[in-house]
Amino acid sequence: MADNPVTTGDFVQDYSSLSQEERRNMLIKQLLARYPARDSDPAFPNNPTVPSSSLASSTSESQDAADERIGxxxxxxxxxxxxxPTRGESVCCREIDEVQGCIPEGRKCITEADLFCSQIATEEHVRLMFTVLYLEGRPFVDPDNNRRLRKTAYRTFIAWIYGFLGKRKRRVIPSCAVKIVRQIFPDPNRTYVGLLYSDDYDASEMAFH
Incomplete structure (x- = not known):
């Protein structure tokens, strides 16, 4: 069954007939149309800059430590x-106190916990949670669905470990848990977004994360 048509001004297009790139471009255009061009934005006529000399010493030391875990x-x-791919994501379940506290006695990894196996590593349950959370009727043949299902599994993991966090509060999911979720809901091109904070991408990209 086709999705409801997407309306933009006088333009009506059957959303399901668009490619992923066409949907992305349409949404970006809609988002950018809501904001003035930066040239005419009076909020920050002169963007503040940091002298390169003040960055050199701190960057060189922290970069070496950050790269030790990558790859x-x-x-x-x-x-x-x-x-x-990043230092922030290179974390084991046994390095996070809240996660380690949920590892069953005698087990080595959070992915061995009964709740992880039944609620996060079970495809049928994640699909059900997706429907409950988003109340969307899009068919599962949509190529975007595995990405949505991964996000649902991650949200379930965070809710289990931390409870309700609210908006703009993110926690790193240990690499071992990410590995299992990606195995169950793989990206066909093996392209994964990873952990992003609100200032890691442009405002026009926020709708995709």
Whole structure:
């Protein structure tokens, strides 16, 4: 069954007939149309800058430490992690106090917990949670669905470990849990967004994360 038509001014298009790139461009155009061009924005006539000299010393020291974990799993304590592209995502379940507290006694990894197996690593339950959370009727043949399902699984994990956090409050999901979710709901092109904070991308991109 086709989605409801998307209306933009006098333009009406059957949403389901658009490619992913066409949908993306349409949404970006709608978002940008709500804001004035930066050239005419009086809020920040002169963007503040930081002298490069003040960044050099702090950047060189922190960069070396940050890169130590990228591309390897020597930091993994549960033997279930996978290499991650950023330092922030390169975290094992045994390095996060709240997550470690939920690892069953005698087990090595959070992915061995009964609740993780039944609620997060079970495709049928994640699909049900997706429907409950978003109340969307889009068909599961939509190529975007696995991305939505991964997001649902991650939200379920966060709710289990931390409870309700509210908007703009994010927590890192350990690499081992991310690995299992990606195995169940893989991206066909193996392209994953990863952990993003609100200032990691342009405002026009926020609708996609």
């Amino acid at each position: 390897n799993i020597h930091w993994c304590l549960c033997q279930g992690c996978l290499p991650m």
